[in-house]
Amino acid sequence: MSANKHVVCPHCNAVNRIPADRLSQSPACGKCRKPVFTGEPIKLTAENYQKHINRSDLPVVVDYWAPWCGPCKMMAPAFAQVASQMEPEIRFAKVNTEEEQVIASNMAIRSIPTMVIFKNGREVARQSGAMRAADILNWVKRSV
Numbered sequence: 770m771s772a773n774k775h776v777v778c779p780h781c782n783a784v785n786r787i788p789a790d791r792l793s794q795s796p797a798c799g800k801c802r803k804p805v806f807t808g809e810p811i812k813l814t815a816e817n818y819q820k821h822i823n824r825s826d827l828p829v830v831v832d833y834w835a836p837w838c839g840p841c842k843m844m845a846p847a848f849a850q851v852a853s854q855m856e857p858e859i860r861f862a863k864v865n866t867e868e869e870q871v872i873a874s875n876m877a878i879r880s881i882p883t884m885v886i887f888k889n890g891r892e893v894a895r896q897s898g899a900m901r902a903a904d905i906l907n908w909v910k911r912s913v
Contacts, residue, residue: 776805776825776826778801778805782821783801785799787805808853812862815872821860828887828888830852830862831862831864831885832861832882833863833876833883833884834865834882835865844899844900847901859909880897882899884900893913
């Protein structure tokens with residue numbers, strides 16, 4: 770029997786308990802019935818940030834970015850590509866630092882894009898600067 774993993778729904782933010790061996794079987798949220806994994810980075814806001822970081826048993830890779838940032842826009846497709854490759858083992862998310870200035874300040878984000886990996890609610894790695902998909906993939910694999 771496999772251990773259960775707590776995974777936060779990207780749609781309704783409900784915490785789902787999913788058997789680890791069923792993560793790759795496209796599980797649906799127990800509350801809203803939508804897919805728990807979308808293959809795309811999820812948007813984090815003041816309302817859902819803490820829940821996704823602290824209640825997920827999956828590592829969470831967060832891209833802190835802003836709409837006016839050229840390197841952020843250049844890296845966005847690479848980040849999305851890696852998200853589609855690494856889900857459901859790892860959750861990928863984005864924080865718009867213009868809309869979520871309190872989160873950016875609390876995380877001491879000094880330059881963007883900055884990616885942070887969280888495990889069990891704790892920061893385990895941080896990387897600033899735009900990266901290609903292969904570099905993001907290798908950094909995440911090394912860090913988790």
